[in-house]
Amino acid sequence: MQHKPKSDNTAKRTTQKDLAIELGLAQSTISMALRRHPDIPQETIEKVLNLAKTKGYKPDPYLTGLAAYRKKNASPHYTATIAWLSVVPTIWSWRNSRIYTAYHQGACQRASDLGYRIEEHTLDLEKDNAKSLRRILNARKIQGILLPPLPGYDNTLEFDFSPFYAITFGYTLKSPKLNLVSHQHFKSACVAMQELRARGYRKIAFCISDETDRRTFHGWSAGVRSYQAQMPKEERIPLHFTPINEETRVLEWYRAVKPDAILTQGSYVYEILTRAGISIPEEVGYAVLDAWKDTPHLSGIDQNAHLTGARATELLVEKLNIQDVGIPEIATQVLVEGSWIEGATLRPPSG
Structure with missing residues (x-):
């Protein structure tokens, strides 16, 4: 029986040394050029990158991992x-x-x-x-x-x-x-809603500025809407988007919807309610999406910034x-x- 010779699928990897020999440069120069180091002339960087692409050069994953391991375990020094x-x-x-x-x-x-x-x-x-x-x-x-x-x-x-x-x-x-x-943002909004429900709150109102929600790519509002979809229809309060610094409109909204808890960002709405004589948490619960460990008065989500x-x-x-x-x-x-x-x-x- 004749056996076909095995094909060689282990082609030699192009190394930085190979690139250095072909271009007549030091291997250290090749390494720096591949990292676009500012000490290397742009013309040299382009030559190295073009040859590396032509030769199919890729960093050795084992050497890269070893370097990362050594760096992690070494005493930190300025890099x-x-x-x-x-x-x-x-x-x-x-x-x-x-x-x-x-x-x-x-x-x-x-x-x-x-x-x-x-x-x-x-x-x-x-x-x-x-x-x-x-x-x-x-x-x-x-x-x-x-x-x-x-x-x-x-x-x-x-x-x-x-x-x-x-x-x-x-x-x-x-x-x-x-x-x-x-x-x-999305998950934190869901977690906050879950925490409020666990405390027996059923009519949970979400109030935030439109700009803030846009800046989070609508993550806050999407999380609240997603959680509301699991709630009975009679307990869902429409989301309220308000311009910043609209104290009168915030109070009008609160008195119209009569929530038993509010989810918002920051202390702005809290200050409006307390100035109006509304007691928290006795009359309404209050949770924020940007709580801080060093200011523990407000309940809510610490974003771990x-x-x-x-x-x-x-x-x-x-x-x-x-x-x-x-x-x-x-x-x-x-x-x-x-x-x-x-x-x-x-x-x-x-x-």
Whole structure:
């Protein structure tokens, strides 16, 4: 019996050494060029990338994993700088939000743990400083960018992200579509509704500004609607979207629907109700979607914003390690779950 020779399916992997020999460069130069390191001339980077594509070069997953393991277990030392990109002009700033400043704090702490440093840079839309900003980032040898939430929603940024590894927070950036890290708004809304029901509340009213809901890509309202679909029809209260700073309309809405509990964001509605002499939680329960462990009076969801900032840094460092530069063909999302804080604005769970 004749046996056919086995076909060789184990073609030799193209290595960085192979690329270095063919181009007459040092292997260290090849490694830096594949990472688009700013110390390497652009012409050299393009030559290396073109040859790597032609030869089908891919990083060795075992070596990449080993390097990541060694880095994780080594004592942290300074590796590189990451840009925290603030966008102006606007009276709105990420510093005005306790959640977004917590993003920054969490990102800085995790960066320090991993041997990176975060420094703030400004993209000034009024002064059109995009080109000069790119030169500054290149001169500072900065390849990674963290982009905090922008004012409003459906924002478009005219900035060339192609030479950088960029991660954005939340859903306020419409274009370009970058990889993002965000809170899991939909699930948190469902959890909050479940907690309210567990305390015997049946007529639960949801009140939030339209802009806030848009900024979460309608995550809050979608979660509430999804949970309401499981409730008896007579207990479902239509969602109420209100402009910011409309105290009179909030009171009119409350007196019209007569809820036994309210789910909202922040203390704004709480302050309106208490000023009107409405007792919480005796007359109406109150839960928020942005509770804090250090201010435990309000019951509700802690968004774990520090952890969200840390996860953004981790994702960015991962992209730096695997040389995943530029605007992704298909953006990915990392969602961080919230935690329930008992607070003092709800009655305790029944039973």
